[in-house]
Amino acid sequence: MSTLLEVSGISVSFDGFKAINNLSFSIGPAELRAIIGPNGAGKTTFMDIVTGKTRPDEGQVLWGEKSQSLLRLSESQIAQTGVGRKFQRPTVFEDQSVEDNLLLALKKNRSPLSVLGFRKSSADGDAIAALADEIGLGDQRPRKAGELSHGQKQWLEIGMLLAQDPQLLLVDEPAAGMTLAEREHTTALLKQAAKTRAVVVVEHDMEFVRRLECKVTVLHEGSVLAEGSLDHVTQNQEVIDVYLGR
């Protein structure tokens, strides 16, 4: 199987504290992967590195068939090459409408001049309407995102990710603050998305991970502790000691 993202031997330390320690990770072009690990294991930092927010002290992050290094690109360039990210806390533009949030995310030319001349076509409107329906916000489009509930904001952010149409989706704790029904809906959406692209989901909630039915990577103290099916890793003694045992 070819790989879409190949992270090898990355390390990063903050004031001497090694948040990521010689971590390697790879994912194929249409794959769903869950990353679990205790708090402070480095899951968010890992996403920071892939998306260009944090520069690793050493190691490589290679992207796509041409094995292009992402380390030389800026955050916006990485996003443009096809990496989308959902943050741990829902981050939507609270002062703007659901519609505008989705429009901002919609895959279009991002340069200032072309955005200045941009006019929404009816096709764009339809795409946004379809997305809004998909994330259950069809009747909320004119509302300010700041007025939405916590769960709805999570949804909106997922919708924005889908609108970006990335090849790799990094999703940080999507189920936080969602009701059971919403979680099920999220699972379905993520599984659906993983049919055409790579999806990496960081999650604490074991039930949620189980429902994703995918390969699991366990992080601990900045490196990979175990990898495999959920049943496989949960039987691993080391994993039980550091994570499940608590």
Add this chain to the structure above:
Amino acid sequence: MERTFLIKNPSVMVFIALLALFTVAVTFLSEGLGTGFISTAMVKTLGMTLCFCLIAIAMDLVWGYCGILSLGHFAFFGLGGYMIGMWLMYARTEDIVAASLANAELPPTEQEVVDAIGTQIFGVVGSSEFPWVWAFADSLLIQLILVVAVPGLLALIFGWLAFRSRVTGVYLSILTQAMTLALSLYLFQNDSGLRGNNGLSGLQNIPGMADTPQSTLSVWFFWASAVALAGGYLFAAWVVSGKFGSVIRGIRDDEARVRFLGYPVEGYKLFVFTLTAVMAGIAGALYYPQAGIINPAEVAPIASIYLAVWVAIGGRGRLYGAVIGAAFVSLLSTWFTGGRVPDVNLGFYTIEWVSWWQVALGVSFVLVTLFAPKGIGGLVDLFINRKTPDRHGEDLGPDKGSLREKEADA
């Protein structure tokens, strides 16, 4: 500009209509073309106020919409003024020199004329040579281009350096203050080539129009200022109404998020910073012929701070707020510092407004920021029923410049 744009933004039409009404009224009451109820000096003051409104719109774009608290935009205003001032002074002096040399027995050579102009202009700084910055002073067209090119280029270089290094928030504000301070200190030097602290003067005399009285000229400049303000308002409203406005408001509230959506945030900031610097330059170029004189004190750091105060008092993040703030505060300041406001005698102390006005302005700025963050523009909300969201005191984004709860609408 499509019709839908105006229909979606009714405040733009209201603004243009009010501005047109105001312009017509001032014209009919002016000394030059009307009944004379409004003195020529007052017409000039009003025209200059419109220029302040234009730079306030620029400030609102860069700060209120894009979240960059620039405290240096008056540097661009001043540069615009200097650029047009050079031509005004050169061409006007040329007229005078030509008149005085016309009686000479031999017709003067071109070099003699240029030398005579140089002596006239630079005598005050003990020189008669034209510095290189005056290379194009004899060409109105080139100086007009420089009105936009010089502020634009300075903003482009400064912004590129600052934004590229991801300088934001207070540090960026301090950098912009340093920029305008450096510019003013440079201009204060006699060998800066722009007549040091004398600045450029006699700018109210338009070359070739010696026969047109100031009363008429003042109305023409008032019109020009009104047209520029209308154009600037329309343009700014168009810029912020579409997706571009959406992006820069996103940058104001949460620039990291905008980056992760794939937008080159630095490019957007640079674009807005440079664009607004150009607007400021145009406003300055219209202002100084009405003021008659420009000197380095005009680009002192405090001027740009006042600009932020105007926009804050008027209400940032809405264009008419910036206009109201600039007009209201600058007119009030003219009134208070004009010495015509009666002093308040408290018995033990007499409040002289000429000096106490600053204090009053400072206090009202603090009060507005604390208790009425929507500014004067917020009064409009009482009529159009705009509501503030209830966010329990939370801002609308994590960034320093992000909209506060009280500034937003639900």
